[in-house]
Amino acid sequence: MTSIDVHDLTKEYGSLRAVDDLTFRVLPGRVTGFLGPNGAGKSTTMRLVLGLDRPTSGTATVGGRPYVSFDEPLRQVGALLDAGAAHGSRTARDHLRALAASNRISERRVDNVLEESGLASVARRRVKTYSLGMRQRLGIAAALLGDPPVVLLDEPSNGLDPEGIIWIREVLRRLAREGRTVLVSSHLMNETASFADHLVVLGRGRLLADTPLREFIHARVRPRVRVRTTDGAALGALLARHGHEAVEGADGEWTVPHARAEDIGLLASGAGLPILELAAEEGTLEEAYLDLTAAEAEFTAVPSPTRPQEARS
């Protein structure tokens, strides 16, 4: 089983603690979304896993070994950290061929990943002529080149067109289905919700959550029911009589927190109100994430400085 293990990991840059005593495990067979505000320490953690930086203390290993101990690392771990990493004066094909040669990967595999990433027709163009999205596709192609059991991608959707976003989503789901270990950072909550099974969330270098996606949402956002009938006012009164703290929307529809669609439907039809719309609404990852990070900001907020008029008196 090839997991990524981060144990008591700390990284300081001068007086700044970018990663603060972090412990978590990324398991195979699922996509783990790696979330957190700007500067939370996601990229630093990935760099430490990839041996691109040395930890101040603690360890980061892949399959129980430090990344630097692998002879042919691209066959063990595929990574996209910086889409600008390819040499601009090389063609995409030559870039991948050089990577392949240094890791004993076949030329056929180079053609396969060029095809898979949608770059086959532009593979002989110099990378400096590539758009952001094309560079991003090349970075993802390089990450997949060695057919590795572990894949780390930092913001893979960045710059991709809608077709590319669907493509990367399907690639991530497939990698997980094949039993690989997949860690993906993103700021796009809808996107993350579409491919992740599990989440690791950082805030100021510390672990805020390590939990399945569904549980993360359900613990923070109450499900609700949306209901619309021919008589909004009567429906509102009915809901209030039954103890529901419902909120009326602009079109006369009501949103009922903490309720089940079947209960609300029966209630309305029992009162003779024709139902025009009835839907159970799940909370979104964005709502749950903002709830968590707002709570974190509150918890760590520094006391506001003395106001000027108070200072003067």
Ligand SMILES: Nc1ncnc2c1ncn2[C@@H]1O[C@H](COP(=O)(O)OP(=O)(O)OP(=O)(O)O)[C@@H](O)[C@H]1O
């Ligand atoms: N080489 C470095 N030297 C000094 N400080 C650094 C270095 N690399 C990162 N940092 C700092 O470490 C903190 C964590 O940065 P990091 O890039 O890991 O965050 P992130 O979660 O990936 O953010 P983003 O979502 O914006 O990419 C930030 O305060 C950043 O300024």
